[in-house]
Amino acid sequence: MKITLNGESRELTGPTVQEALAQIGLAEAKVATALNGAFLPAPARAATTLKDGDALEVVAPMQGG
Amino acid sequence: MPVFYGTEVESPLMLGTALYPSPAIMAEAFRASRAGIATVSLRREGGAGQDFHALIKGLNIPVLPNTAGCHSVREAVTTAQMARELFGTPWIKLEVIRDDDTLCPDVIALVEAARILAEDGFQVFPYCTEDLSVCGRLLDAGCEVLMPWGAPIGSGRGLNNPYGLRSVRAHFPEVALVVDAGIGLPSHAAQAMELGYDAVLLNTAVAKAGDPVAMARAMALAIEAGQLAHAANPIEARDMAAPSTPLFGMAVLG
Numbered sequence: 001m002k003i004t005l006n007g008e009s010r011e012l013t014g015p016t017v018q019e020a021l022a023q024i025g026l027a028e029a030k031v032a033t034a035l036n037g038a039f040l041p042a043p044a045r046a047a048t049t050l051k052d053g054d055a056l057e058v059v060a061p062m063q064g065g
Numbered sequence: 066m067p068v069f070y071g072t073e074v075e076s077p078l079m080l081g082t083a084l085y086p087s088p089a090i091m092a093e094a095f096r097a098s099r100a101g102i103a104t105v106s107l108r109r110e111g112g113a114g115q116d117f118h119a120l121i122k123g124l125n126i127p128v129l130p131n132t133a134g135c136h137s138v139r140e141a142v143t144t145a146q147m148a149r150e151l152f153g154t155p156w157i158k159l160e161v162i163r164d165d166d167t168l169c170p171d172v173i174a175l176v177e178a179a180r181i182l183a184e185d186g187f188q189v190f191p192y193c194t195e196d197l198s199v200c201g202r203l204l205d206a207g208c209e210v211l212m213p214w215g216a217p218i219g220s221g222r223g224l225n226n227p228y229g230l231r232s233v234r235a236h237f238p239e240v241a242l243v244v245d246a247g248i249g250l251p252s253h254a255a256q257a258m259e260l261g262y263d264a265v266l267l268n269t270a271v272a273k274a275g276d277p278v279a280m281a282r283a284m285a286l287a288i289e290a291g292q293l294a295h296a297a298n299p300i301e302a303r304d305m306a307a308p309s310t311p312l313f314g315m316a317v318l319g
Contacts, residue, residue, distance in 0.1 A: 006109040006110070006111075007109070026110065029110065029114070029115055030114065030115060030118045030151065031110050031114070031151070032107065032147035032148070032150050032151040033147070034143055034147060037139065037143065038143065039143050039146035039147055039150075041150060042150060057109065058109065058110050059107040059108055059109055059110060059114075059147055059151070060107070060108065060109075060110035060113075060114020060115065060117070060118070060151070061105055061106075061107065061114050061117050061118040061121065061151060061152065062105065062106045062107060062108035062113070062114055062117060063081075063082045063083035063084070063085075063091075063105065063106065063117065064081060064082060064083055064104050064105045064106025064107075064130070064131045064133055065081030065082075065083045065084070065104055065106075065131070065133065065218070065219075065246075065268030065269065
């Protein structure tokens with residue numbers, strides 16, 4: 001399916017968010033997720049199925065002031 | 066030392082983690098400053114986030130994630146929720162910006178976001194203006210800390226409105242107050258502490274100095290000096306001179 005991952009169009013098989021993260025090498029990474037603008041808690045990733053056109057944001061700790 | 070939501074931190078200096086020449090210099094600046102809190106952010110994972118996470122864990126001080134760059138209540142709330150999970154803390158430095166030239170807080174959206182987050186169990190550190198009404202609204206919304214700006218973020222202009230900051234201190238004597246943003250020099254940080262503020266939050270003044278480690282140390286010393294001075298009850302300024310050397314006993318020579 002085609003989803004928007006961090007603003008870029010990507011073809012991922014999913015079907016869950018957890019599996020999509022594994023496909024992009026972030027299965028074990030320290031990241032937080034938001035699906036279509038809403039926070040998606042880590043424990044919900046395995047039970048959340050992606051669909052065509054979804055927008056997934058995957059963020060990590062970064063420098064800040 | 067300042068107490069934020071029941072947690073005492075070890076220094077009144079809160080230091081940002083951005084804009085340093087290198088991660089090693091950042092870590093050295095933190096050691097030199099003995100900062101009590103490190104501010105951090107969340108950004109799209111492009112590969113650098115995992116190393117950065119290890120770096121900040123190595124600092125061994127509490128982290129305060131921010132919502133920098135957020136322009137709406139929804140963005141700020143979602144960012145805060147992600148930060149709470151990622152960093153394992155209910156603390157959030159709440160920034161909601163409207164004007165990109167001044168990075169002035171959107172105080173209307175700020176109060177709304179603060180209310181939503183406080184009701185959800187967050188401990189909110191709002192980046193706000195020194196307006197007494199806004200500060201009062203933020204306290205009504207559930208904030209126990211206020212962080213009025215000294216000057217626009219990154220401007221290094223110091224305390225633009227010492228009168229306003231003094232008013233906030235006087236009106237809310239029991240609230241933990243932090244001057245956040247605008248600090249350029251150690252003297253600015255000292256002035257904030259002399260006004261009776263509990264802490265100072267700065268980043269650019271250290272990170273973009275020619276020698277960030279030396280500036281980190283200078284800021285730490287200035288903040289300690291300002292804190293001691295406030296506790297020592299400074300004299301009032303006056304318009305006319307008042308001789309310090311006794312006039313009594315002066316020889317008559319002319």
